[in-house]
Amino acid sequence: MSDTSKSPFDPNPSRRNFYGRRHGKTLRQSQKGYLSEDLGDLRPRNITIDENPNRVTIAPSAIFGDDRPIWLEVGFGGGEHMVHMAATYPDIGIIGCEPFINGVAMLLGKIRAAAVENVSVHPGDARDLMDVLPDASIERAFLMYPDPWSKARHHRRRFVTPEHLLPLARVMRPGGIFRVASDIPDYIRQTREEVPLAGFEMIADTDQAWDDWISTRYEQKALREGRVPHYVTFRRQS
Template sequence: MTESPERQWRNFYGRTRGKTLRPLQKARLEGDLPALVLHGITREENPERAVLDLPARPGPLWLEIGFGGGEHLVHMARTYPQATILGAEPFVNGVAQFLGKLAEDPVPNIRLHPGDARDLLEVLPAGVLEKAFLNYPDPWPKARHHRRRFVTPEPLALLARAMTSGAELRVATDIEDYVRQTLEEVPPAGFALEKGPTDEAWPDWFSTRYERKALREGRSPHYITFRRL
């Protein structure tokens, strides 16, 4: 039976596959990833998207939306071992690179959703996230694609529902127009601008490969902090 449109999972506009994986990366995806994946996300496990088995760990729950190669995700998990950090990443190559980092130095307080963050946010209980990170998100530079950016009403509404009152949202980007849209769209979703945009990073910030690429190409980083109302 064909699923109705509202039951179909997002495919991030067909951009999930990435480049060809090396044999070791494929082996890690098959061997290491299952132990880190959050259960209750896939259609087979949860066709109604009703529940999610969160890690049974004390402490705060944080989320990184699109963790890329995982540099920032691993850094934050090591810096704050008391927190459980969820990472959502739709690109297979990014997940594979992240698993390579964990193979060298395991970190126990990370759980993954290898897919679109919106699917994860739909099944998170309301008010469970105390911090969220949106670091160098896909800029979708063409004007007709701006609706695909994360800082648009639908994903922001999902994020706001999952975040508790007073929770912190951090946004880092090198794209001026992304800054504009962030400042326009995030506050109406239920957030107050706390700081930024500024060129001063957070004290615990870990520069990612995307930021280093932006600096090499002459683009300036912008850091923005919001607080959930």
């Protein structure tokens, strides 16, 4: 078994570009404490080598100690949605990916406050985590108010591109649910076009949030600024 305490899983991290910021404003002392005291225990571990000696994998059942359903949140922002889901569905395990360290610190504070235990945190690029998850291991995935990358020349950086969607399709179980929320019309347009091409069928497309939704800071900002949030649901095809 490999030690993952210092590794982002990717055996060759220089092979891909990273899009976005890793650090923001100076962390509060309490947030620094969350990172130093809590993050290590919440990072996905239990790395094994499969038949290919150049590939490492994670056994999701080993992360939470049993065979519970595993959910994945890509870019959890401040963590409101992820912690809400963990508290609402205590029998699932949810893994969150977020490279922005300020967001990770905010999430850790919310995990402490809510006392949820069915969470795991990857403080890095979701692509690195998807590289090491087994096929068909994720039952539900969330993309909540992702970075819109509004300039046309940056659209390739959006999550709803083959570079991200094909790995997601690989790790999702047939019938698994993928939810996308955004207040950016062009992002929703690209979502509608690209996600089905990766092996998903759209089953809902509406401006009404899901029944188990919790409003996040990003949604509240959109509403204050007059933008209409949109919620799209996909099912992974066989």
